[in-house]
Amino acid sequence: MKSPLRPNALILGFLSILSLFSTACKKPLAENQNLIHSAMTIDHRERTFYLYLPESLKADAPLVFVLHGYTDNARNMMESTGMNTLADKYGFAVCYPQGLTDSSKNTFWQVGYSFHQNMEVDDVSFLSTLALHLQSEYRFSKTRTFATGMSNGGDMCNMLACQASDIFKAVAPVAGCMMKGIFDSCAQSSPIPVFMTNGNADPITWWEGDMADKQGYGPYLSVEENLQFHIARNNCSLVADSDTLIPENDTPVITQKYIHSAIGHQVWMYTVENGKHDWPVMEGEFDIAEEIWKFFSVF
Helix, strand or coil, X not given: CCCCCCCCCCCCCCCCHHHHEEECCCCCEEEECCEEEEEEEECCEEEEEEEECCCXXXXXXXXXXXXXXXXXXXXXXXXXXXXXXXXXXXXXXXXXXXXXXXXXXXXXXXXXXXXXXXXXXCXXXXXXXXXXXXXXXXXXXXXXXXXXXXXXXXXXHHHHHHHCCCCCCEEEEECCCCEHHXXXXXXXXXXXXXXXXXXXXXXXXXXXXXXXXXXXXXXXCCHHHHHHHHHHHHCCEECCCCEEECCCCCCCEXXXXXXXXXCCCEEEEEEECCCCCCCCEECCCEEHHHHHHHHHHCC
């Protein structure tokens, strides 16, 4: 799940869904009756994904995308985040898409990292096209499709918020950042609710950002700048004073929740005190996956 690197934004134009969608959906490789491993040809590339379908899933059910980090994979995200258990409990489907491999043989999402500038990959198109296909094929809700992700997958969530707000209702990046290139292109898009989770001692996604590009990923905003950007876009105000959750392991999680009272958009920020670059789970006390679903379920 760890992502050893972070990016510079090459913002690829969002091409027409219809022109890129060659539906060569191959025969699914069912691992059990609830889990489908399948492939599609999108933009002349074979793209794979896992789809988890709980028992007795109702028509028009919500769909949650879970995006892995740099060097990670879809299978590991499925096995480590606990999202399938929540899907069984609350009645939603989960899609775990697989990123492509870069020139260093590492899996990634194209958010514009400096070392991916020559990679002609449009993952916004891939994820949007896949979402539309699954909505149609499985009769999932067209207005309740969400995305969360870890690290590079969290960065991709920020990109989806800016470039695919017509497809995804809300996003929840974990240990993610806002690349400057994505930020620069985001102003004209429609805002959607965002739930950010970051550790303030993260050695990979720096809390203070890296606009000077010292890490070599490309410039990215600080966590506070990213938060204020989403708050301003959604025209939200702080609902109440910040709260602090203190599990028995003494790892405080500071929660801030902002809301637009008229249209119901919300922006949440969870700060894990001394938190590192990981998917926060405090056994039996705090599970970020459960908090993410609480956020999505508002919408």
